[in-house]
Amino acid sequence: MTTMKAFIKKHPLLSYFALTFAISWGVVLVIAGPGGIPVDPDQAVTLGMAMLLGTSVASILLTGLSSGRAGFRELVSRVRRWRVGARWYAVALLTAPLLAMAVLLALSLFSPQFLPGIFTSGNKLSLLLMGIAAGLMVGFFEELGWTGFAIPRMRQRYGILTTGLIVGLLWGAWHFILFWESDSFSGALPLALLLARLFSWLPAYRVLMVWVYDCTESLLVTMLMHVSLVASLIIIEPPLAGKALLTYILARTAVLWAIVVVVAVTQQWGPHRNRSLTIKEMKI
Numbered sequence: 001m002t003t004m005k006a007f008i009k010k011h012p013l014l015s016y017f018a019l020t021f022a023i024s025w026g027v028v029l030v031i032a033g034p035g036g037i038p039v040d041p042d043q044a045v046t047l048g049m050a051m052l053l054g055t056s057v058a059s060i061l062l063t064g065l066s067s068g069r070a071g072f073r074e075l076v077s078r079v080r081r082w083r084v085g086a087r088w089y090a091v092a093l094l095t096a097p098l099l100a101m102a103v104l105l106a107l108s109l110f111s112p113q114f115l116p117g118i119f120t121s122g123n124k125l126s127l128l129l130m131g132i133a134a135g136l137m138v139g140f141f142e143e144l145g146w147t148g149f150a151i152p153r154m155r156q157r158y159g160i161l162t163t164g165l166i167v168g169l170l171w172g173a174w175h176f177i178l179f180w181e182s183d184s185f186s187g188a189l190p191l192a193l194l195l196a197r198l199f200s201w202l203p204a205y206r207v208l209m210v211w212v213y214d215c216t217e218s219l220l221v222t223m224l225m226h227v228s229l230v231a232s233l234i235i236i237e238p239p240l241a242g243k244a245l246l247t248y249i250l251a252r253t254a255v256l257w258a259i260v261v262v263v264a265v266t267q268q269w270g271p272h273r274n275r276s277l278t279i280k281e282m283k284i
Contacts, residue, residue: 008065016062016149017170024054025177047178052138054174055145062149075148078219088216092225095208096232099259103252104236114248117238131234132227139227146171146206147213147222155214160269161260164210168203193242196249204256205229211263 008015027050063071100116107114121127146167154163179194213222240248263269 005065008062012062012066013150013153016058016145019058019062020054020145021174022054023057024051024174027051027053028177049137051174051178052141055143056141059145059149075144075219078148078217079223080220081216081218082220084216084218084221088212088218088221089224091208091212092221093228095225095259096205096229097236099252099255100232100236103248103255104238107248107251111244113238113240113244115238116236118235120238127235131231134234135227135229135231138230139223139225143219143223143226147209148219151210151213155210160210160214161207161264164207165203167210168206169199171206172198172202193246193249196246196253200249200253201256204253204260207260208256208263211267211269 028047031047031050059075063075067074104114104116108116118124118127150167151163154166158166175198179198209222209225212225213219216222237248
């Protein structure tokens, strides 16, 4: 136990990412069994919920082992930090839905299949409630790990852009297990399209999330930004496949990276802008 604690304190980020993947992917593989990811929607939802155990459980365990009670108090204080200014709530809550709506409406000028899902849904209230409920669950449990544990420690070493890119790529890779068969709940996606779906725009959105957290130091606001993303995916995005899906992904990716460039230039992101952590135990 002493050796393990020493390793975790020396390599907290390596420990976190390894444990997150081990728990999330391990639980999914146990539930899915040798036959692979099931097609049944109820089972797919179960797998998605099981994935969340990795990020949250790893964060709680490693916070306790590396920082003890002081670490838990600091974590809770960041969740409760809500006085950050209305503009940051606007950025957190509106970035994803406005981006999705703008891209889809522009594309719908060329084909009606790109009309936002909320416009064409026969049960708009159920879609809204499902999106909000899923967003709250995913946003809280995932960010308890990504932003609750990993990002503050990475910011001690890397700048906003580098931190966002690294975590964004790992974030995309973490989702890969859910798409490992062509008949998973992603639909029949060619490998190239799947890679684009996971690695083209997620890093860009994560960079913006790191920027918001860096400016607010509020885990709550970052969670809400994740909530907004998941809710938007469910409520606004229409069911697309093949070339239509690839078109939407590429268009969204281009706009999102353009936003990242604008923010980086206007905010004058340097290669490093390290913030001191609240407690000394949070060292890399």
